[in-house]
Amino acid sequence: MAGEGENKPVLEMVQADGADEGCVTFVLHDEDHTLGNSVRYMIMKTVDVDFCGYTITHPSESKINFRIQTRGGIPATEPLRRGLNELNDVCQHVLNTFQARVNEFKESQGQPME
Amino acid sequence: MAASMSNVEEIRSRVILGEYSITNVHTSDYPGNYPGYDDTWDMQKFQKNFRIDIVHLDESSMEFDMVGIDAAIANAFRRILLAEVPTMAIEKVFIYNNTSIVQDEVLAHRLGLVPIKADPRLFEYRSAGEESAEEEGSEIDTIQLQLKIKCRRNPRASKDSADPRELYLNHMVYSRDITWVPIGNQADVFADAVIGPVHDDILIAQLRPGQELDVIMHCVKGVGKDHAKFSPVATASYRLLPDITLLEPVEGEKAERLKRCFSRGVIDIQDVDGKKVAKVVNSRLDTCSREFLRHDDLKNAVKLGRLRDHFIFTVESTGILPPDVLVTEAIKVLMVKCQRFLNKLDSTDLE
Numbered sequence: 001m002a003g004e005g006e007n008k009p010v011l012e013m014v015q016a017d018g019a020d021e022g023c024v025t026f027v028l029h030d031e032d033h034t035l036g037n038s039v040r041y042m043i044m045k046t047v048d049v050d051f052c053g054y055t056i057t058h059p060s061e062s063k064i065n066f067r068i069q070t071r072g073g074i075p076a077t078e079p080l081r082r083g084l085n086e087l088n089d090v091c092q093h094v095l096n097t098f099q100a101r102v103n104e105f106k107e108s109q110g111q112p113m114e
Numbered sequence: 115m116a117a118s119m120s121n122v123e124e125i126r127s128r129v130i131l132g133e134y135s136i137t138n139v140h141t142s143d144y145p146g147n148y149p150g151y152d153d154t155w156d157m158q159k160f161q162k163n164f165r166i167d168i169v170h171l172d173e174s175s176m177e178f179d180m181v182g183i184d185a186a187i188a189n190a191f192r193r194i195l196l197a198e199v200p201t202m203a204i205e206k207v208f209i210y211n212n213t214s215i216v217q218d219e220v221l222a223h224r225l226g227l228v229p230i231k232a233d234p235r236l237f238e239y240r241s242a243g244e245e246s247a248e249e250e251g252s253e254i255d256t257i258q259l260q261l262k263i264k265c266r267r268n269p270r271a272s273k274d275s276a277d278p279r280e281l282y283l284n285h286m287v288y289s290r291d292i293t294w295v296p297i298g299n300q301a302d303v304f305a306d307a308v309i310g311p312v313h314d315d316i317l318i319a320q321l322r323p324g325q326e327l328d329v330i331m332h333c334v335k336g337v338g339k340d341h342a343k344f345s346p347v348a349t350a351s352y353r354l355l356p357d358i359t360l361l362e363p364v365e366g367e368k369a370e371r372l373k374r375c376f377s378r379g380v381i382d383i384q385d386v387d388g389k390k391v392a393k394v395v396n397s398r399l400d401t402c403s404r405e406f407l408r409h410d411d412l413k414n415a416v417k418l419g420r421l422r423d424h425f426i427f428t429v430e431s432t433g434i435l436p437p438d439v440l441v442t443e444a445i446k447v448l449m450v451k452c453q454r455f456l457n458k459l460d461s462t463d464l465e
Contacts, residue, residue, distance in 0.1 A: 032193075034189075034197075035190070038448070040186065046154065047145045080459065084459075085452070090187060094183070095449075
């Protein structure tokens with residue numbers, strides 16, 4: 001699916017012949033457990049997802065095979081998109097909370113850092 | 115029924131450290147796993163339960179609690195801190211002269227590991243493909259450093275001295291001898307920032323009279339997964355909060371013994387009606403050594419576990435960036451990863 005003129009693919013979609021669009025293996029290039037496991041967690045928290053898991057193809061290849069199987073004919077891209085969005089929102093909340101707490105802590109210490 | 119419900123609650127919230135096994139290791143609160151529980155992702159619920167408490171923070175290290183998040187995401191932050199938050203490090207060493215006993219390649223490797231105080235957010239990555247074409251590097255992606263030093267005899271040394279510190283000048287080459295050579299407009303842009311090694315007392319080489327070093331170094335932006343020298347942390351780790359429950363009252367001599375089974379400060383002995391009774395006061399201090407399991411009369415009185423969603427993070431910076439900045443950068447890195455794939459999903463109709 002990588003567009004023309006792009007030498008480095010980011011995301012590919014692999015489907016078995018005849019499989020519906022609810023059963024897809026996504027190939028996430030340049031990723032590992034860091035994104036793989038956290039997105040897998042977010043996607044497994046969705047009701048319509050039958051199966052979600054990932055493998056690292058080989059230690060010397062920097063890509064993961066990310067498998068999603070959905071229920072009820074929902075395209076697999078949907079939970080993937082939702083999982084990524086939710087993970088992004090979670091990060092945003094963690095970031096806001098962290099920065100608020102750090103500022104509070106610095107104020108309570110009374111020593112302006114940086 | 116009530117008993118099994120409380121058992122389910124335990125499976126969901128705790129990792130149990132038993133005598134021969136560790137159980138309930140994996141997260142299991144997925145939709146459909148537990149009847150009567152709604153485990154679908156709920157942002158409101160997450161925001162309500164999530165909290166961060168800063169325990170300690172200084173220029174080089176910090177400790178904080180992150181509560182109410184899954185290990186998958188907490189671990190992503192930890193992994194990113196170690197391997198994917200960028201820093202500047204010496205990548206190329208041009209050796210014009212090296213007459214010391216340290217071989218060129220060993221010297222280059224040692225220099226690479228010296229932490230360089232420069233804000234990586236103000237620099238770009240050097241483009242990988244055109245390396246040969248762009249040997250020089252430019253002001254936006256490269257910091258140039260110089261190390262030029264020569265060892266001489268100290269003319270003022272006393273005749274009968276045998277101490278190298280008195281006999282020679284410059285015989286120890288430290289990181290403080292590395293000087294910054296600004297490229298382009300860097301001298302103006304970084305006028306108020308001192309660019310150079312974080313620590314000035316890192317020994318790089320030892321020289322003897324007549325030996326000299328003359329090298330130019332290029333620092334580039336990189337990440338820890340490419341080479342450990344780019345890692346911004348000395349260490350970044352988390353542990354789960356220990357949870358110690360006394361299942362039955364432990365009194366008298368047994369209480370004293372139980373207290374000694376745990377780290378200092380975990381168990382306190384209180385006086386209840388003239389009897390010494392053990393009480394858990396601070397389970398956080400425990401190392402989970404499980405020493406109490408060696409005492410047959412104590413091992414059934416204690417339940418030891420860890421709270422599944424309470425992460426005690428420890429981040430030690432190398433000194434390039436303060437630890438709180440490193441954590442915020444790590445969170446941003448994960449968001450960028452999400453964005454990267456979201457953009458890809460939106461821009462192309464995957465077929």
